[in-house]
Amino acid sequence: xxxxxxxxxxxxxxxxxxxxxxxxxxxxxxxxxxxxxxxxxxxxxxxxxxxxxxxxxxxxxxxxxxxxxxxxxxxxxxxxxxxxxxxxxxxxxxxxxxxxxxxxxxxxxxxxxxxxxxxxxxxxxxxxxxxxxxxxxxxxxxxxxxxxxxxxxxxxxxxxxxxxxxxxxxxxxxxxxxxxxxxxxxxxxxxxxxxxxxxxxxxxxxxxxxxxxxxxxxxxxxxxxxxxxxxxxxxxxxxxxxxxxxxxxxxxxxxxxxxxxxxxxxxxxxxxxxxxxxxxxxxxxxxxxxxxxxxxxxxxxxxxxxxxxxxxxxxxxxxxxxxxxxxxxxxxxxxxxxxxxxxxxxxxxxxxxxxxxxxxxxxxxxxxxxxxxxxxxxxxxxxxxxxxxxxxxxxxxxxxxxxxxxxxxxxxxxxxxxxxxxxxxxxxxxxxxxxxxxxxxxxxxxxxxxxxxxxxxxxxxxx
Ligand SMILES: Cc1ncc(COP(=O)(O)O)c(C=O)c1O
Numbered sequence: 001x002x003x004x005x006x007x008x009x010x011x012x013x014x015x016x017x018x019x020x021x022x023x024x025x026x027x028x029x030x031x032x033x034x035x036x037x038x039x040x041x042x043x044x045x046x047x048x049x050x051x052x053x054x055x056x057x058x059x060x061x062x063x064x065x066x067x068x069x070x071x072x073x074x075x076x077x078x079x080x081x082x083x084x085x086x087x088x089x090x091x092x093x094x095x096x097x098x099x100x101x102x103x104x105x106x107x108x109x110x111x112x113x114x115x116x117x118x119x120x121x122x123x124x125x126x127x128x129x130x131x132x133x134x135x136x137x138x139x140x141x142x143x144x145x146x147x148x149x150x151x152x153x154x155x156x157x158x159x160x161x162x163x164x165x166x167x168x169x170x171x172x173x174x175x176x177x178x179x180x181x182x183x184x185x186x187x188x189x190x191x192x193x194x195x196x197x198x199x200x201x202x203x204x205x206x207x208x209x210x211x212x213x214x215x216x217x218x219x220x221x222x223x224x225x226x227x228x229x230x231x232x233x234x235x236x237x238x239x240x241x242x243x244x245x246x247x248x249x250x251x252x253x254x255x256x257x258x259x260x261x262x263x264x265x266x267x268x269x270x271x272x273x274x275x276x277x278x279x280x281x282x283x284x285x286x287x288x289x290x291x292x293x294x295x296x297x298x299x300x301x302x303x304x305x306x307x308x309x310x311x312x313x314x315x316x317x318x319x320x321x322x323x324x325x326x327x328x329x330x331x332x333x334x335x336x337x338x339x340x341x342x343x344x345x346x347x348x349x350x351x352x353x354x355x356x357x358x359x360x361x362x363x364x365x366x367x368x369x370x371x372x373x374x375x376x377x378x379x380x381x382x383x384x385x386x387x388x389x390x391x392x393x394x395x396x397x398x399x400x401x402x403x404x405x406x407x408x409x410x411x412x413x414x415x416x417x418x419x420x421x422x423x424x425x426x427x428x429x430x431x432x433x434x435x436x437x438x439x440x441x442x443x444x445x446x447x448x449x450x451x452x453x454x455x456x457x458x459x460x461x462x463x
Pocket of ligand 1: 109170171172173174197239244267269270294295296297302306307463
């Protein structure tokens with residue numbers, strides 16, 4: 001696949017910033033794009049001349065950067081052909097990373113399983129299972145028990161909902177991918193917050209949509225910007241409830257006034273994780289046409305792989321038409337167990353919320369001790385802090401961190417065009433002692449970078 005010079009220029013972002021000669025900074029940026037999968041293996045890069053023009057730099061700089069990448073095994077070159085992306089033969093970093101049980105994983109923002117509540121829920125689900133044995137078990141809308149339980153969850157949040165407005169999916173990511181497939185055509189424009197949840201970016205670009213990023217402000221959402229961009233968009237995607245990655249919660253005043261005209265997908269995956277404030281009002285209370293998606297992955301356990309869409313039955317019908325291309329339904333036992341958990345109100349469990357508060361505070365404390373130059377805002381809920389470094393080091397830090405026993409998600413993965421190179425996302429889903437240890441290791445990794453070390457790890461998968 002050919003990658004245009006303008007695309008590469010957008011991806012490398014502010015490559016002129018930072019120490020060292022220009023060709024080194026450029027080759028470093030390109031190497032990190034390869035390592036974290038934004039430049040895919042086999043991609044054919046633009047010619048030196050085209051890229052130099054797009055970057056407003058000299059051909060010598062681009063030529064030197066390409067030569068460095070070729071020498072280190074990140075580019076394959078042939079006479080009169082475009083250079084293509086590859087990985088060095090000796091790079092088996094993913095294997096090293098996952099094989100090491102001592103590595104602390106900060107790339108997943110998902111809590112461990114609460115065994116004490118899952119076991120009884122699955123025991124009840126197994127008792128109920130035989131009543132499904134007479135049917136084929138592949139129901140593209142989900143089982144009635146769970147559709148009713150999800151509708152009840154919306155009712156309790158103050159949004160009256162009938163089960164015919166609920167479609168069960170295999171997690172919120174699946175919900176998003178199904179909606180993207182149903183609602184988007186190639187070149188359609190999608191409004192996203194910037195930064196946003198990284199796999200949402202993937203769901204939209206897979207449908208060949210164009211992204212319209214709206215910058216998040218320090219306090220969150222700029223209504224004027226959202227409205228202006230919303231007028232151009234075919235679809236909007238927002239995470240108003242404890243936004244991933246920033247942890248911000250959209251104020252009620254914004255929910256009431258934003259009034260986007262385009263179809264709007266509201267991701268409520270984090271909504272039950274209010275740590276300091278009241279749980280937010282469902283966005284659809286103020287915008288009845290909003291399409292809400294959610295799941296129990298963050299509030300109970302990602303291993304359940306259960307999510308949902310709340311929308312008009314006519315839209316759900318279109319989604320169900322699109323669904324068989326990838327899957328024919330959601331496993332029944334997991335649905336029954338999730339129905340039990342939702343009916344018991346387990347998605348908002350005081351003990352879990354208290355544990356998250358303690359972990360969040362321990363993480364902030366460790367950051368102020370070991371990485372005092374890093375800024376974070378205290379999140380009102382959700383599972384993550386969005387940490388800002390004084391220097392644009394995030395991708396290099398993520399590539400070297402596994403050498404120091406920790407994996408972390410670099411800011412640019414949550415945006416487009418190479419933005420957020422000063423940010424990393426840090427989840428507080430681990431016990432305080434591990435979080436403190438992880439931050440110490442990040443501090444060591446940062447020091448190693450400052451002393452000129454480089455990392456070669458491809459980033460771990462993120463969620
Ligand atoms: C905002 C947001 N939406 C969707 C998802 C995907 O959730 P699920 O595991 O239910 O597919 C995540 C998971 O990280 C998320 O943070």
